[in-house]
Amino acid sequence: MDDRYGILSPAQANQLPALRAQRSRLLSLTGEINDAKRQLISLDPSQFWSSSAQRAYRGRVDEMVHDLQGVLDFLVEAQEQIWRSICQLQAADDE
Amino acid sequence: MSESPPTAEGRALTVSVGGTTIVATDVVLAQAEILRSTQSQAADWQIRVNTIRQLNPDGPQKLNPEDPGMTLLWAWVALGDLEHSSGDLAASLIAAAERYGAAERTAMHLAVLESARLGHHAGQFGMLALLLSIGPAARGALGWLAWSSQLDTDSAQAINARLLTNPAVVVLARLLVSSLDDAGAGALGVPLPVDLFLGDTGIGLFGVSTTALAVLALARRGGKLRETSVRAAPVGAAQVIIPPTGAGDLAARIPKAVVGQPQVGIENYGTREHPSWAVYIGGTVDWDAVATTEPWDLTANVTAMAGQNAGSFEAVMQSMRSAGIGANDPVVIVGHSQGGLVATQVAASEVFAVQAVATFGAPESKVPVPPGVATLTVEHTDDVVTALGGASLTESVDRVTVRREAFASVPVPAGEALPAHHLDRYRETAVLIDASPQESLRNFRDTVAGVLGSRPGEAVLWRGIRSPDGPSMQ
Numbered sequence: 001m002d003d004r005y006g007i008l009s010p011a012q013a014n015q016l017p018a019l020r021a022q023r024s025r026l027l028s029l030t031g032e033i034n035d036a037k038r039q040l041i042s043l044d045p046s047q048f049w050s051s052s053a054q055r056a057y058r059g060r061v062d063e064m065v066h067d068l069q070g071v072l073d074f075l076v077e078a079q080e081q082i083w084r085s086i087c088q089l090q091a092a093d094d095e
Numbered sequence: 096m097s098e099s100p101p102t103a104e105g106r107a108l109t110v111s112v113g114g115t116t117i118v119a120t121d122v123v124l125a126q127a128e129i130l131r132s133t134q135s136q137a138a139d140w141q142i143r144v145n146t147i148r149q150l151n152p153d154g155p156q157k158l159n160p161e162d163p164g165m166t167l168l169w170a171w172v173a174l175g176d177l178e179h180s181s182g183d184l185a186a187s188l189i190a191a192a193e194r195y196g197a198a199e200r201t202a203m204h205l206a207v208l209e210s211a212r213l214g215h216h217a218g219q220f221g222m223l224a225l226l227l228s229i230g231p232a233a234r235g236a237l238g239w240l241a242w243s244s245q246l247d248t249d250s251a252q253a254i255n256a257r258l259l260t261n262p263a264v265v266v267l268a269r270l271l272v273s274s275l276d277d278a279g280a281g282a283l284g285v286p287l288p289v290d291l292f293l294g295d296t297g298i299g300l301f302g303v304s305t306t307a308l309a310v311l312a313l314a315r316r317g318g319k320l321r322e323t324s325v326r327a328a329p330v331g332a333a334q335v336i337i338p339p340t341g342a343g344d345l346a347a348r349i350p351k352a353v354v355g356q357p358q359v360g361i362e363n364y365g366t367r368e369h370p371s372w373a374v375y376i377g378g379t380v381d382w383d384a385v386a387t388t389e390p391w392d393l394t395a396n397v398t399a400m401a402g403q404n405a406g407s408f409e410a411v412m413q414s415m416r417s418a419g420i421g422a423n424d425p426v427v428i429v430g431h432s433q434g435g436l437v438a439t440q441v442a443a444s445e446v447f448a449v450q451a452v453a454t455f456g457a458p459e460s461k462v463p464v465p466p467g468v469a470t471l472t473v474e475h476t477d478d479v480v481t482a483l484g485g486a487s488l489t490e491s492v493d494r495v496t497v498r499r500e501a502f503a504s505v506p507v508p509a510g511e512a513l514p515a516h517h518l519d520r521y522r523e524t525a526v527l528i529d530a531s532p533q534e535s536l537r538n539f540r541d542t543v544a545g546v547l548g549s550r551p552g553e554a555v556l557w558r559g560i561r562s563p564d565g566p567s568m569q
Contacts, residue, residue, distance in 0.1 A: 022150045022163070029143055036133055043126050060184050064133070067177045071140075074170035078147075078163040085163075 016089050023082045030075045037068045108524075109498040110533050123192045128532045130185035137178035144171045211294055214274030216281060260507045260515045262476040262500055269459075273485035275306040302461060303485040307401035319384040320394045325406045327413040327559040330357045336554040338364055338547040339373065341540045342471065345429045345453050346525035350377040350556065351518055352432070357556035358391050359411055361418045364552035371425045371546050372418070374441075376411055378432030378456070378518065390559045391433055399436045400458065400484060408437050410559025412446065418555065420447055425546045429453045431518050432480060435472075436460055442468055450546045451539065455521035458484030469542040470494040473524055475501040478515040495535045499524050 043061050148167045258264055277294055281287075294302060314320040339345050350357055360375040381392035390406035398405040420426060426449045430438035435457025442449040443462045452464060453471040456478050464470050470493055474481040477500050501515040501524070508514050528536055 018150050022147050025143065025147050025150070029140060029147070032136070033140065036136055039129055040133065043129060057184075057188070060180070060187075064177060064180055064184070067173060067180065071170050071173045071177065074166050074173065075144075078166040078170065081163040081166060 016086065019082050019086050019089070023079055023086070026075055026079045026082070030072060030079070033068060033072055033075070037065055037072070040065050040068065108527060108531060108533075110495060110531075110535065123188060124532045127185045127188045130181045130188065134178055134181040134185065137174050137181060141171055141174040141178065144174060208291070210270035210274040211277040211291060212287065214277035214281065217274075217278050259479045259513060260477045260502055265477060265479050265482045268479050269482035269486050272303055272306070272483060276302055279306070279309065303400060304402040304461070307397050310397055311401050311403075314384065314397070320397050321386055322394060322398055322403075322406055323386055323561045325390045325410045325413070325559050325561050327359070327410045327417065327557050329414075329417070330556045330558045333553040333555045335551055336362055337551050338362075338549060339427075339543060341529035341543070342453060342473070342525040342536075343522070343529045345373075345375070345427075345543070346431070346455055346473075346518070346522045348373075348554075349375045349429060349431045349434065349455070349518060352378040352380045352391065354380055354389070357558040358407070358434070359414045359557040359559065360554060361414060361420075361557060362547075362552050362554045363418070364547045364550060370419075370421070371548065372415075372420050372427070373547055374411070374415060374420075374426060374428045374438070376407075376428070376430035376434030376437050378430075378434050386561055388561045390561050396433050396436075396458075396483075399433065399440065400460070402462075404440075405437070406561055407433060407559065408440050410557075411437055411441060412444075414557035414559065415441070415447060418557070422446065423448050425450045427451045427453075427543050427546050429455075430457065431455045431521060432457060432516065436462075436484075439464060439470075442470075451542050453539075453543075455518070455525070456480055456516050458482075459486065460484045464493070466493060468493060469539050471528075471536075471539045472496040473521060473528070474498050475515040475520065475524065477502055478513070478520075480513060480516045495539055497524070497528055497536070499527070 040061055144167050148164050148171070151162070151164045277291075280289075280294070285293075311320055339348065348360055348362075350360055352358075358377040358380065360373075362373040362375075363370055364373070365371040377391060379391050379393070379396055381387065381389040384393050386392055386394040386406070390410045392406070395405035395407040399408060415426075424447070426447050428438040428441055428449055428451070430436070430453075432455075435454025438452050438454055439457070439460060439462045441447065442452045442464045445465055449465075449468055451469040451471070453473070455473045456475065457472070459472075459474070459481060472494060474496065476498050501520045511517065514520065529540070
């Protein structure tokens, strides 16, 4: 085996940069979605409507915030999965 | 007096375009803009999540619970749902605001119709004289208020603060002015259906202009409201100036109504071969019913409302010709109060190639601006002067009407006659208009920028003067 890959196969060694690229992009995307979520939370319908229309609008915005949180949860989970893969590969390399 | 910043209510604009009215647009549209932005972001995020999935070393389709490809697939689906829901909510928000505006417009149409019926019945029952006396009396009262405010009397301040800066009073004044011609028709024995068909609620053959003509005929018998010839001349040297970039700049450059000062500003942009022009016209200076030397007076107000060429109109036309504005040179014309009415009349005359008209606090009028001319009409709902033209009920895809209650969130200042009509208040509203994301307002700004360009030009002030002893134009 080539020293360049330690005990990892060439295929496994190529996985590390790809996983790191994935994780980096996910981190950036998660940051942007968090910003958008904060902006949606700040929307205040009381500035122009009241009563039932206001509640209905607020409800729809809350649903969107909830959906965005769901997306964020998926992205965080994906980051953790990728991080575990990176750790496994690095541990194998260290051995 | 210390001024507190306006609240959201005080910043609320109502924008109408071609029969569609949107309420509280600056706030509603800002929120709709955020939702639209979320919609486009969600589409972009979907693409990026897909790209990240493709980077998976084991391939994007590995259906393993421990594989991020599967999790990212769920995120991709959720983002698709978000794209749809944010777009739907933005569209619903705009539609709801439009429906609210439509209800308000319908209410105004019905109110005008009802006031026409009442006016007609009042005329039939011999109350014409009383009603007709209210029109000139109201105008006289406004003149008195403007004059008396200079004396700083407590009574003028109190009446002005309590009555004349009140949206309900403005609506009533609008309905009253609109119904005066119906009262005349009733007194002359015109059947109600015919009156309604010919009047403001019908084809508009009769209306406020008919009332103004009647007022002129009566007043001129007594030597009042008589037009004279006018002449206009430049004042001072030309100044280098950069083109206006929006409603704020346009309003800021309108000359203030000050006795003895220039009433018109003319700016020249472009090149010698392809010039373009901006013309700014101030409001009423003299509220006396007898014309003296000031063309921006009560006589010109009533004459313009009657659809005739007022002294102020003649002074503007002379100034524009003398400044060198050619028949085909594109022009942006702007006015406050009477200046707005004159600006509309200049555009309607089609003597010059007016491309855009902006009026601030002008009495509503049925003056037909040619199709294709971008028109921005700005009215404060607590400015009674805008009601002196009645309810125009004009709808045009080229005309954008912006309404705002100037004193919705701040107290009416004491010692100022008709504060909601003041040019400074309209300048504040113009700044809010520039901050609005509303598409039709953006389009108007683009039209102005397209006509005047971005290169510096020259500005010259003009002053018109009546020649009381000269031949009358009437």
